[in-house]
Amino acid sequence: MISREDIIEIGVFNKPHGVMGEISATVDCALEEMKRFSCVITDVDGIYVPFFVTNYRNKTRNTILLTFDGLKNENEVSLLTNKPIYVKKTEYETLLHDSESDEYSLDFFVGYEVKDVDDNVLGVIDEVDATTENVLFRIRNNQGNEILLPAVEEFIAGLDNEQRRMIVDLPEGLLDL
Secondary structure, three states: OOOHHHEEEEEEEEEEEOOOOEEEEEEOOOHHHHOOOOOEEEEEOOEEEEEOEEEEEEOOOOEEEEEEOOOOOHHHHHHHOOOEEEEEHHHHHHHHEOOOOOOEOHHHHOOOEEEEOOOOEEEEEEEEEOOOOOOEEEEEOOOOOEEEEEOOHHHEEEEEOOOOEEEEOOOOOHHHO
């Protein structure tokens, strides 16, 4: 039996997509990382139930489309609408650590709240931008403004994976650029 302590929330199911049992989902990690989880889990009538994904594909930047073993049509998959998506905490933590080094996979920080060392909330990591020479965290604050923060280990003062929070220690004036 799966307990709440064994899982971590990574997103939410949206609505069915088409009539063949596909559903859209908004998740906090990249499609390639999603494919590495053995299953996704959600609450069905108070019981955490695993669902085994048979197909994944991107819909938008933050949305993926999923089909499941055993759910064959729109009516069956509609029972998942607006339910949170969980994965096994042990798998999440294993994937959080890059298997070839001691560095974290940056895509897993999407959805993390970012605070500075003085406990000021900067916002939530919306995206990891690897299109420039220096990889950036794109952080969206409460006012809807975007903050670009270099994704470098020297700025990360601490991580709370349970609360999905990153503490940063930034050089003075960096946020004024």
